[in-house]
Amino acid sequence: MSGNEPNPAATLQRATPEAQPRPAKAADGKRVDHARSAKQFLNAPEHAKSHDTRVWAMRTKRDKQAHTIEEWEELRELASQIKTHTLAHLDTYLEQFEANAKANGIHVHWAADGAEHNRIVHEIFTEHGVKRVIKAKSMLMEECGFRHYMDSVGIEIVETDLGERIQQLDGEDPSHIVVPPVHKMRSDVARLFAEQLGSDPDNDDAHYLAGAQRDATRPLILDADAGMTGANFAVAETGGFVVCTNEGNADLSANVPNLHVASIGIEKLVPRVEDMGVFIRLLSRSALGSPITQYTSHFRAPKQGGEMHIVLVDNGRSKRLGMEKFWSSLKCIRCGACMNTCPVYRRSGGLSYGATYAGPLGLILNPTFDAHRYSNLPFASTLNGSCTNVCPVKINIHEQIFGWRQVLAENGHLPWTKKTALSAAGKVLASPKGYRVAIKTTNSALKHLPRWALYNRMNAWGEGREMPSPPDNGTFHDWYRRNRLKNQAKTPNEGDSQ
Amino acid sequence: MRIGLFVPCFIDAFYPDVGIATLELLERFHCKVDYPFDQTCCGQPMVNSGCHAEARATEALFVKNFAQYDVIVAPSGSCVHQIRDNLTAVEQTPDVKHVRENTLELVEFLHDVLEVDAFPWARFEHRVGYHDSCNTLRNLGHGKPSELHGEPFSKPRALLEKVAGIELVQIDRPDECCGFGGTFSVTEPEVSAQMGRDKIADHGRNGAEYIVSADSSCLMHQSGCAARIGAPIKFKHIAEILNGASQ
Numbered sequence: 001m002s003g004n005e006p007n008p009a010a011t012l013q014r015a016t017p018e019a020q021p022r023p024a025k026a027a028d029g030k031r032v033d034h035a036r037s038a039k040q041f042l043n044a045p046e047h048a049k050s051h052d053t054r055v056w057a058m059r060t061k062r063d064k065q066a067h068t069i070e071e072w073e074e075l076r077e078l079a080s081q082i083k084t085h086t087l088a089h090l091d092t093y094l095e096q097f098e099a100n101a102k103a104n105g106i107h108v109h110w111a112a113d114g115a116e117h118n119r120i121v122h123e124i125f126t127e128h129g130v131k132r133v134i135k136a137k138s139m140l141m142e143e144c145g146f147r148h149y150m151d152s153v154g155i156e157i158v159e160t161d162l163g164e165r166i167q168q169l170d171g172e173d174p175s176h177i178v179v180p181p182v183h184k185m186r187s188d189v190a191r192l193f194a195e196q197l198g199s200d201p202d203n204d205d206a207h208y209l210a211g212a213q214r215d216a217t218r219p220l221i222l223d224a225d226a227g228m229t230g231a232n233f234a235v236a237e238t239g240g241f242v243v244c245t246n247e248g249n250a251d252l253s254a255n256v257p258n259l260h261v262a263s264i265g266i267e268k269l270v271p272r273v274e275d276m277g278v279f280i281r282l283l284s285r286s287a288l289g290s291p292i293t294q295y296t297s298h299f300r301a302p303k304q305g306g307e308m309h310i311v312l313v314d315n316g317r318s319k320r321l322g323m324e325k326f327w328s329s330l331k332c333i334r335c336g337a338c339m340n341t342c343p344v345y346r347r348s349g350g351l352s353y354g355a356t357y358a359g360p361l362g363l364i365l366n367p368t369f370d371a372h373r374y375s376n377l378p379f380a381s382t383l384n385g386s387c388t389n390v391c392p393v394k395i396n397i398h399e400q401i402f403g404w405r406q407v408l409a410e411n412g413h414l415p416w417t418k419k420t421a422l423s424a425a426g427k428v429l430a431s432p433k434g435y436r437v438a439i440k441t442t443n444s445a446l447k448h449l450p451r452w453a454l455y456n457r458m459n460a461w462g463e464g465r466e467m468p469s470p471p472d473n474g475t476f477h478d479w480y481r482r483n484r485l486k487n488q489a490k491t492p493n494e495g496d497s498q
Numbered sequence: 499m500r501i502g503l504f505v506p507c508f509i510d511a512f513y514p515d516v517g518i519a520t521l522e523l524l525e526r527f528h529c530k531v532d533y534p535f536d537q538t539c540c541g542q543p544m545v546n547s548g549c550h551a552e553a554r555a556t557e558a559l560f561v562k563n564f565a566q567y568d569v570i571v572a573p574s575g576s577c578v579h580q581i582r583d584n585l586t587a588v589e590q591t592p593d594v595k596h597v598r599e600n601t602l603e604l605v606e607f608l609h610d611v612l613e614v615d616a617f618p619w620a621r622f623e624h625r626v627g628y629h630d631s632c633n634t635l636r637n638l639g640h641g642k643p644s645e646l647h648g649e650p651f652s653k654p655r656a657l658l659e660k661v662a663g664i665e666l667v668q669i670d671r672p673d674e675c676c677g678f679g680g681t682f683s684v685t686e687p688e689v690s691a692q693m694g695r696d697k698i699a700d701h702g703r704n705g706a707e708y709i710v711s712a713d714s715s716c717l718m719h720q721s722g723c724a725a726r727i728g729a730p731i732k733f734k735h736i737a738e739i740l741n742g743a744s745q
Contacts, residue, residue: 380682388636426555464691479517480535
């Protein structure tokens, strides 16, 4: 090795690790600007690359698992049909579920929206004098803003899922529905735990970090007054529900304290226990590419001497059930496969969606909560359709993204500039003559304008790409005129394109 | 069989060689091909952005230009997808239905209708990475997407394998989107360009000299990304290779 070459060991030791990108949040009443947040995410190239690589690895493992099961596509079809059937008779199955749950000694509550959910749970906690709650990860509770509400009334929430705990300690929302801190690198977690838990900031070994978190959290778990879980499935014929985790943390949350409250979205219903055979085979294979979650727990009654509550939450679901083009999004079993396969999600990180749900699923769910705030999201897709192909319950995700664009445009949610530009394009492209003039003007501009006039802030295409060069011998139209229509008179629409 | 050739707007403007190759290739197979002279665009830029009403007149013009043909052939998967599956802003008259049901992408037409078994004039002595555009792959069914179960097949590869001297390379993420996505390329320029760079890198890493596709729009985006970063890879539409281009 010559003296001028860098020492490889020295290049591995960087003085300061790249800071974790933190996209700005949209203010109340403002549109989420996914493109801008995505740019911020991509401006941290190590994080961006790591995110893409890790999330793609889940997609790869998913393919491997799916392709080992001969009847995979039949399973997807069956799951889709079970969900279609259940959603078509949702009222009946919800009543059956409630009756059976009550018969098993469970208290059942109904919440129309997130605020009512939080109030009901707060009342239960107040009755029992609850000061500290251990909580398993639940996207429904994220939807309801549950943790923030509990903060505001002085009840301590401790997340028991490692990834969700990381996000809680960092004051961030989950960026992936299965792997909440997937956008973070180990160095980010080491720094965070050093600040919050007093661990060694220079040790980013995953086992060490998990151990540090466990040592800090276990005493809180053992001492909690109540436990909360969500549910992956609720079974009408038994009044029970199923929670799937890989850390067993839902079992801790459910079993350690005497009081267990489960928040369940009304779309989680399936008719029979037997149906679990279909969904459990699909869920973890689609999510992480593992055959099954480490813990698949069925809860059917309060533990001896304990108390169990279920809050059945609507929060916009029955409204969505009435939307002809979009109701089937309620089939979603929250596996995250669509996020893992989505090339846009992988490049932009989940927090850039500024919403509870990121990725393709988020593009079709979020506008049902707030069409204006999330009106940019259905455009954060190339409509490549891979999300639809991986969906274990066969939701036509990319067609719904396409469908949302039309709904948003028709309801005045497109930015003025975009609407005006497309209206102008529609006029030019409907006129053969106008079109020929436009091509001539464009090609002439590309040929003659100086670089600064073509590549500037007004030209988004030119930010990362060169413009195509205009052809030397004119358009195809010109060629056809020259070579195939030599002796024919010009048409009125042709104009002077040469 | 009377064939109407649709040369999409951006191919007309920027890639006339693709239109010429398509026309000549069809004529080599003794097809009678017309190029309706007043054609413009399929309406996709507007429809893709949700602006269906704004696309109505363009769609109507398209139908007017092509309704008289038995088959309409275009060298662009995404435009064919638009016509076949999303040309819905206009009233669905018999003419509109005829056009929608009889528009085929070039590879489909060669593979499924003409059932071409040889391209004796074609020789392309290069290492080629084939780019499956998302629209041809998942909306037109050019091949089996990697996410789905089933026997792998690929119509464009089956055609390219009949070209003498060609060497097709495999890439790491064969059907990952390249990030063009129509107006997505300008509304999300950073993500779009990053996807384009990643795609080019995948082909380059696996030894491709050329990226070949049935969609010029993907190639326009990728070649723009490659030119910006100075990547040495070259681009070609499948029609040009099947028609005998040697480089």
